[in-house]
Amino acid sequence: MIKYTFTKFTKWNVLKKLIVQEIDDLIIGSIWIVAFMSFLVGGVVAIQTALNIESPFLPGNLIGFATRQSVILEFAPTLISIIMAGKVGSFITSSIGTMRVTEQIDALEVMGVNSFNYLIFPKIISLMLYPFLITLAMFLGILGGYVASVYAGFSTSFDFIQGIQLDFKVFHVIYAYIKTTLFAFILATIPSYHGFFMKGGALEVGKASNISFVWTSIVIIIINFVVTQLLLA
Amino acid sequence: MIKVEEISKSFDGIEILKEISTVFDKGKTNLIIGQSGSGKTVLMKCLLGLLEVDRGNIYFDNEKFDKENISAVANLRKEVGTVFQGSALFDSMTVLENIIFPMKMFSNTTDEEMLIRAQEVINRVDLKDADNKYPSEISGGMKKRVAIARAIVLNPKYLFCDEPNSGLDPKTAIIIDKLIQEITIEYNITTVINTHDMNSVMEIGDKIIFLVQGEKVWEGNNKQILKTNNKLVNDFVYSSELLRKVGKLGG
Numbered sequence: 001m002i003k004y005t006f007t008k009f010t011k012w013n014v015l016k017k018l019i020v021q022e023i024d025d026l027i028i029g030s031i032w033i034v035a036f037m038s039f040l041v042g043g044v045v046a047i048q049t050a051l052n053i054e055s056p057f058l059p060g061n062l063i064g065f066a067t068r069q070s071v072i073l074e075f076a077p078t079l080i081s082i083i084m085a086g087k088v089g090s091f092i093t094s095s096i097g098t099m100r101v102t103e104q105i106d107a108l109e110v111m112g113v114n115s116f117n118y119l120i121f122p123k124i125i126s127l128m129l130y131p132f133l134i135t136l137a138m139f140l141g142i143l144g145g146y147v148a149s150v151y152a153g154f155s156t157s158f159d160f161i162q163g164i165q166l167d168f169k170v171f172h173v174i175y176a177y178i179k180t181t182l183f184a185f186i187l188a189t190i191p192s193y194h195g196f197f198m199k200g201g202a203l204e205v206g207k208a209s210n211i212s213f214v215w216t217s218i219v220i221i222i223i224n225f226v227v228t229q230l231l232l233a
Numbered sequence: 234m235i236k237v238e239e240i241s242k243s244f245d246g247i248e249i250l251k252e253i254s255t256v257f258d259k260g261k262t263n264l265i266i267g268q269s270g271s272g273k274t275v276l277m278k279c280l281l282g283l284l285e286v287d288r289g290n291i292y293f294d295n296e297k298f299d300k301e302n303i304s305a306v307a308n309l310r311k312e313v314g315t316v317f318q319g320s321a322l323f324d325s326m327t328v329l330e331n332i333i334f335p336m337k338m339f340s341n342t343t344d345e346e347m348l349i350r351a352q353e354v355i356n357r358v359d360l361k362d363a364d365n366k367y368p369s370e371i372s373g374g375m376k377k378r379v380a381i382a383r384a385i386v387l388n389p390k391y392l393f394c395d396e397p398n399s400g401l402d403p404k405t406a407i408i409i410d411k412l413i414q415e416i417t418i419e420y421n422i423t424t425v426i427n428t429h430d431m432n433s434v435m436e437i438g439d440k441i442i443f444l445v446q447g448e449k450v451w452e453g454n455n456k457q458i459l460k461t462n463n464k465l466v467n468d469f470v471y472s473s474e475l476l477r478k479v480g481k482l483g484g
Contacts, residue, residue, distance in 0.1 A: 103321040110281050112310025
């Protein structure tokens with residue numbers, strides 16, 4: 001499937017419109033859910049950290065530090081990707097699956113259109129903007145942590161900001177973006193595969209979306225483990 | 234003209250098409266008929282190249298269809314128009330965008346020329362006030378008209394229709410059948426229609442092949458089909474009470 005996706009390209013003026021459409025559906029359409037979840041989960045991470053480290057011997061900046069590490073290393077790239085496997089992945093599988101069931105993919109094929117390139121390539125390209133969403137998730141996650149810990153009285157503004165800056169390693173951000181790029185590719189391809197090769201009717205479209213979510217999540221978790229072992233261990 | 238030479242196709246060891254040979258004539262509406270499960274759709278998918286045959290050959294105007302010859306297949310695809318059973322219109326596009334789509338993909342004409350050509354075929358299939366509507370907003374009959382318009386917009390040499398009047402009321406079904414027949418004569422194309430509708434058979438069956446369990450058991454036209462002594466054909470043709478009575482009255 002990947003091989004055919006990158007061969008016999010659709011005309012550029014058609015392809016660019018498809019890419020813009022996919023960016024709108026997959027990236028722009030996900031901003032609000034990512035922003036909402038990141039802000040609140042960042043807040044929860046900060047509160048949980050604060051509640052579990054109530055000791056006078058621990059420095060006040062620990063909440064900010066722990067929130068930053070949790071959000072940048074795991075929450076933003078991995079957890080958001082699993083949420084996106086549900087949102088974006090299901091959308092991709094069901095839209096391609098519906099096209100399969102209603103013979104729209106057959107129609108493309110008999111016209112001589114490379115349906116793999118026409119349908120999957122724009123999704124892969126648009127999801128290359130996925131790191132933008134994760135950057136937003138990182139920012140809002142830490143902001144959520146700041147708001148929760150400062151306004152709930154768990155930390156001072158000074159301590160929290162000092163914690164965010166404490167022992168900052170640029171490589172941790174690079175590691176997060178490497179993971180994010182791999183996850184973006186997985187988010188585009190596994191759901192496309194399940195949509196493309198599904199058989200049956202409307203019920204099977206639902207089942208394919210379900211299976212696609214499960215497999216996308218599993219692969220994300222496995223890749224996360226492997227990349228973490230390779231880059232951080 | 235499309236020539237089919239002893240083609241066979243199996244799925245999981247079960248033979249669905251058994252050495253079918255026939256010729257689909259140019260300028261005629263060629264019908265493939267048979268009960269559900271007789272192999273009509275598989276035969277059409279083989280003709281369209283959506284399924285690969287196990288054995289046998291298919292010739293489009295004496296040129297052998299060879300899936301390995303990618304450029305020949307690509308050229309052939311541009312000469313084929315297809316109307317699918319469920320119309321297969323692209324949900325995300327308006328009626329006009331659906332019709333323009335093949336031109337956008339394969340021709341180098343300007344937007345203005347595309348619009349002129351689209352309007353021509355829209356008028357030809359008698360599609361009114363639907364240009365900016367989405368497929369979900371139009372009726373089944375209109376969808377078929379859009380599908381026909383999309384199929385003929387590039388002036389194809391071959392037109393394939395898979396059950397073009399399924400899901401339509403009898404009156405609309407006849408209108409769609411007649412439209413396909415008129416277009417076939419007007420454009421002088423080879424039209425192959427998959428159907429199990431006896432109205433279509435009687436109305437537009439210039440040439441008919443009858444399949445039973447993947448085997449071609451009879452070949453003729455809509456006049457001969459009423460007079461044949463083939464028991465299998467008669468069982469199929471006279472399966473409805475109405476046609477039995479018409480048959481008894483001597484057609």
